[in-house]
Amino acid sequence: MSSVACVDIGSTWTKAALVGLPAGELLATAQAPTDATDVVRGVLAATAGFPAAPVVACSSAGGGLRLAVVGYEELISAEAGHRAALSAGARVVHVAAGRLTGEGLARLAAAQPDVVLLVGGTDGGEASVLRHNAAVLAASAPLQGRPPPGSRPERATGGEEGALRLSVPVVLAGNAAVRDEVAAVLRAGGVPVSATDNVLPDIGRLAPEPARAAIRGVFLRHVIGGPRLSTDPRLRAWVRTVTPDAVLAGVGVLAAARSGLPAPGVAVVDVGGATTDVYCVPDPDAEQSTLGREAVGVPAARRTVEGDLGVAVSVGALRAAAAAEDVPLVGDDPLDLGVAAATIALRRHLRAEAVYGPDGAGARGSGLVVLSGGVFRHAEPAALAAAAARVAADRGGAGGVLADATVVVDRRYVLAAAGLLADGHAAAAAGLAAALSGAEVLSPPAGR
Structure with missing residues (x-):
């Protein structure tokens, strides 16, 4: 391999750089408009003038990952989760604190997140709010006929007419003492869960890196690997982060x-x-x-x-x-x-x-x-x-x-x-x- 095409898929433009190996010479650059209906088209257009070379890519198409944070207390857990989300390159579209109510769930759904970061409590500390919020999110995801993760919320029909159906994956980064219990509740409700270390293991000690890695993994699995940006399997093979x-x-x-x-x-x-x-x-x-x-x-x-x-x-x-x-x-x-x-x-x-x-x-x-x-x-x-x-x-x-x-x-x-x-x-x-x-x-x- 003598060169590699490095591609950044943006919301407006897709930029490509042909880089020589091993020294890193910048051999050529090009760009093409990002096709919102299928971002692979923009990649192919941007690299059309390059010689055959493997593609590695990053993406912020569609404004990147839309993330909502659900925490325990606005100035502590929710803020810790908010910072973790920002460090992962996500676009934070909603932050909720305290026990989720029907009205709170409606506001969360209206923000149309791609993923929910669920946090709350220090390790070994208060856990009731985290348990409550997990139960609400689990109840909002229909077990049968559930749309793919990352799809937009809908309203249920039949006996639960008017109930919100929020079908998005959850990154769980709260109180480690109840992590397995809370993850089991979410999974039982049909919610895809990535459980990781607490973003706030102790008062005053923020540890966002595990949550950041989990958010990035969700992005790659559910946004890049999902149908929203493209159904072409090459996209998932190209995009690294x-x-x-x-x-x-x-x-x-x-x-x-x-x-x-x-x-x-x-x-x-x-x-x-x-x-x-x-x-x-x-x-x-x-x-x-x-x-x-x-x-x-x-x-x-x-x-x-x-x-x-x-x-x-x-x-x-x-x-x-x-x-x-x-x-x-x-x-x-x-x-x-x-x-x-x-x-x-x-x-x-x-x-x-x-x-x-x-x-x-x-x-x-x-x-x-x-x-x-x-x-x-x-x-x-x-x-x-x-x-x-x-x-x-x-x-x-x-x-x-x-x-x-x-x-x-x-x-x-x-x-x-x-x-x-x-x-x-x-x-x-x-x-x-x-x-x-x-x-x-x-x-x-x-x-x-």
Whole structure:
């Protein structure tokens, strides 16, 4: 095998990169519109000009995985589950806390999730709410004639007229003391269950990684492997992970390549049609010198995924968010939309980073900031430099990320490809990441 086609299936566009092995030369890039009726068509169109090569892919088509969180208490269990969902690259469409009622189940069903993350209680702690919610979800899934996992909720007929039938898989990540019991209740109701470790094993200790892995597995089995995106079996063979996971891995590769530099931290802002994602791998020395005791266990690589900030599928929600955040947004110019999405996403990312301590380096301490996404890739250099200056001038917090950093644009979209190759072809992934060192540099605004 002398080359591999790395493909990112987005909600609007499908991007492909032909990468030479083993060194990671970027041989060609291409893109095609994503076909919402069958995403395989977009993959075939994007790779049509490439020589025969195996395909590895990531996907955020359809806005990625729609996930609802059902927890015990809003500021503890539900928030822990919410963070775990974000770290898995899911789009969180609903968060519920406390005992599910008929009205609560109706709101949950109205959000049309692809999967429910069921959490509640620390290990060995309160378990009655978790048991109750599992029973409600089990009762909402019909045993006979149940539609495939991931299908949209319907209303039952006959003796249970008006009862909601929510037929989606559940990731169970609550109190470990009752995990087997709760999983058995769900399975008895016909609910597909992935049981994993508690996201909140003890008060103040968040452990999202097992839930994140389980959510990713559900995505691959029920969304990629299901009929919603394509019935073509090649899709499941190609797709390895969700796009935010692939990009985060690529950001890690890039940060490792910069480890010997004076300011090795990296931040990436990726504006898409449905979501805007922010990633950061801080300088570990700078961050550890400022973090407080309460931030022990901070993950080395972090991201936030904003499912309401996109320049196509989510543009209506983006406008509402811009108004709420007092971010100027006039007209339908794609680059103007991209600036608004990047600004709001960076503000939210910094607010999320505050959980690790007010003085943590995080994205603010990055020596390199990468702008990614079609609105930046296709902009003229002068317009792009002006757009970066607008983000850097933001006084709502976003400007602090770009203030002392070198800002570049990922014109050839190599980070997702680098992430897809990170495990099996480490040298090729490193070669791709190194290509960003020659990317277009956007001069910071005067006075910064």
